[in-house]
Amino acid sequence: MFNDVFLKACRKEAVPYTPVWFMRQAGRYQAEYRAIRERYSFFEISHHPELCAQVTRLPVEKLGVDAAILFADIMTPLKARGIEVEIVEGVGPVLNQPIRSGADFAQWKQLDPARDLPFVLDTVELLHQQLNVPLIGFAGAPFTLASYLIEGGPSKNYHKTKAFMYTHPEDWAALMDDLADMTLNYLQAQIRAGAQAVQIFDSWVGALGEKDYQIYIAPTMAKIFTELKKTGAVSLYFAAGAGHLLNEWNKLPVDVLSIDWRTSADDLDRLQISKAIQGNLDPSLLLAPLPILKERAKTLLDQLSNRPGYIFNLGHGVFPEVSEENLRELTKFVHHYPKV
Structure with a gap:
């Protein structure tokens, strides 16, 4: 029996209950994953399809969530192109040779x-055979990838990225075109291999104002989502701290907008957001006592679960300190919470 509740919600079709999955649902909070990481690095796992498929399946098997997301990193396609990037524990992607001009990526x-x-x-094909829930493929969005490539790693303010965008508009446009083609090519390949949905992580684009998004980013994202629409797979778009961009996002040919806890149901109504919505529990609540966690989940479900096309998720990813039991109980709670 294939559970397609997640896909139906993405398409704003009627569903018997609210589907749920969690961003970063495969990770260090799981004992099985920690044991695997003692033997393999992050990137080594992704190079072994059977092992990578196992890590991807674990949350489905242990938590009972309604979708699996491919275990990989947004830097994977960049590394495959020969760009030197390391994932530093506790830091994130780090590059030794940041971009300073168009010549650096030409x-x-x-x-x-x-x-x-x-x-x-190969991992996607394996999972397509093994899973009884949809598989979500994913990629990093051009702005977020560019921010790492220009900053050399994570940033608090993205000054260098914005300065490059303003100062070298032609080089910026060329970089966006390059990364858009790569992202689209990568996601189309995942869909052909069996992914039924794809999520684009534009984690840091919330650092831009609405006008800059309109000028420097929206055309690129419109191009990507327009082409993805032709594949028949559903598409999701996520960024943190980007509620001020919802009007722009609502114009894109994307199926689902994934919001964080800073955006409220009132914001969605006020802005007349018509897309399916995914989110948006604050991940910090996963460390709260279970009654508080359930009460806050109830509030969210009361506000959003009767909206056509709602998927319960976090406003960002699961982190290592989270209890697997809390995630399992939260999944059960969402599944059994009555839809009025």
């Missing part, structure tokens, strides 16, 4: 997923 090789990332596609 000679990058183009991504051929079948040639450069066969292990990713």
Whole structure:
């Protein structure tokens, strides 16, 4: 029996209960994952399809969530193109040679997923056979990837990225085109291999104001989502702290907008957001006592669960200190909470 409740919600179809999955639902909070990480690095896991498939399946098997998300990193396609990037524990992606001009990326090789990332596609094909819930493929959005490439790693303010965008508009446009083509190519390959949905993580685009988003980002995202629409897979778009961009997002040909806890149901109504919505519990609540966690989940469900196309999720990802039992209990609570 295939559970397609998540896909139905993405398409704003009627569902018997509110579907739920959690961003970063595979990770260090799981004992099984920690045991695997003692033997393999993050990137080594993704290079072994059977192991990667196991890590991807774990949350479905242990938590009972309604979708699996491919275990990978947004830097995976960049590494496959020969760009030197490390994932530093507790820091994130770090690059030793940040971009300073168009010449720094003009000679990058183009991504051929079948040639450069066969292990990713093999993992997707395996999971397509093994899962009884939809598989979500994913990629990083051009702005978020560019921010790492220009800053050299995570940033608090993205000054260098914005300065590059303002100062070198032609180089910026070329970089957006390059990363858009790569992202689209990568996601289309995942869909052909069996992913029924794809999520684009634009984690840091909330650092931009609405006008800058309109000028520098929206055309790129419209191009990506327009092409993805032709595949038949559902598409989701996520960023943190980006509630001020919802009007722009609502114009995009994307199926689901994934919001964080800073955006309220009142905001969605006020802005007349018509898309399906995913979110938006504050992940910190996963450390709260279970009664408080359930009470806050109830409030969220009361506000959003009767909206056509609602998917329960976090406003950002699960972190290592979270209890697996709390996630399991939260999943059960959402599944059994009555839809009026």
